[in-house]
Amino acid sequence: MALRFYNTLTRKKEEFAPIVADKVGLYTCGPTIYNFAHIGNFRAYMFEDILRRYLEFRGYAVTHIMNLTDVEDKLIRTCRETGEPLKAITARYAEAFFADLDTLGIKRADAYPAATEHIEEMVSLIKTLREKGHTYEEEGSIYFRLSSFPRYGKLSHMDMAQLRDGASGRVDSDEYETEDARDFALWKAWDETDGEVYWETELGKGRPGWHIECSAMSMKYLGASFDIHCGGVDNMFPHHENEIAQSECASGQKFVNYWLHCAHLVVEGKKMSKSLGNFYTLRDLLEKGIDPMAIRWVLAATHYRQPNNFSFDALEAANQSLNRIRDFRLRLAEVKGEGAALEEACKKCEDAFMTAMDDDLNMSGALAAVFEFIREVNKEVDAGQIGEAGARNALALLDRLNTVTGVFSPTMEEAVPEEILAQVQARQEARRARDFAKADAIRDALTAAGWVIEDTSEGARVKRL
């Protein structure tokens, strides 16, 4: 079995072969920390999390770098409008971002380099590009000359000639100081609208363009050539295209071997927008009392290259799926005695799981393998054929696969209060006395209090509603 990814560069699924055996350098475009991230942002970060987790599951030592964009037009505008210093804003939203990652069970990258902490690297990269003749200056700003990089457009398959035609009708060329409307800024000269946001460097007083940060930081942490670069499809052009141009012109080497792009998320079939009222940050959803794991499930269960239709129906279905898995775990924990060890069933499940994931991270297929396993094992539990060893093996399998999916965890452990246990006990006594009216009354009261009782051959099982 071989791990294969769909490479945007070639538009084909390719067998994955890292530059250095057993090691993977992974760079994923991170957030601009000027606001709370929305659920669509997290779709991409979730995909990258699953990718990283599966690479690790496959035995690769992954170095995962995600940038934080902490200087950029929108941020500067916010500074201007609120009078708040840049750092204060970015610190607040960086903190919120990390908290959200934790809520969703997204593993932390190895480093989150911030643009403002890598001005030196960017300046140095721009200087290299200037020395090699890829730049020109206009009114103190430095631009990348696209015509100096003939391969431009290879990733997004954009035809530059048509791009120009397409743009000419809509773009007021007077707004551009560039020789060619497609050229992009590497360094932006300071003007009064930038306020306090500027750096005095060899390139003058100003700030870096957006694209240069990813080139500078990815190469700093992962080398001039590395394995995988991810992002949302919207970053493909021009951002990733520009990164390739900057990086390859500067280093003379192939920048990235595998480009993986995540499709967008729509809400209830519609593009997420504030005017439609279907714009959600993670916090908005938590306020509605939605289980973060259900959100994780919905974000992760659709193939990353497929548009993900996020809906409240889907969240509810995800909740039920989570319950099924949690109930399965509770059931296994109660199995006692001798019986089947489930070695074959476990192996079959894991193989099917890996076959699906190896095929460009087919999570739906991988989850299907797990559900088939659960149904098979449940059947055997019903028949009393499973032994403690089998139950242990099945639970261990779920734990192992959970390192990839992150949605197979047991129910949150919550101590059942004494008074609830007392009620359960009272109900058991009533049942023994065949006073079902009383038993049902107690059960109703417990349900109202948020506790579910399930009678099993081993006694009553209590869990949170």
Next chain:
RNA sequence: GGCGGCAUAGCCAAAUUGGUAAGGCAGUGGCUUGCAAAGCCAUGUACUCCCGGUUCGAGUCCGGGUGCCGCCUCCA
């Protein structure tokens, strides 16, 4: 206007890449249960958006159409 992606049962969503449609949720019937819950079994004729075409055979390939989405303006 240019380029690209997507369209599978009530909902979500796969299909080893041309070989005769996974899985989950919801629903229905049954077993089990004091009744439930959980679990198991059974159950959907899916004209795979529409119209053509290639092929022994197409959800999968080609052409046309419709709809949705993205990029072309520093939004994952």
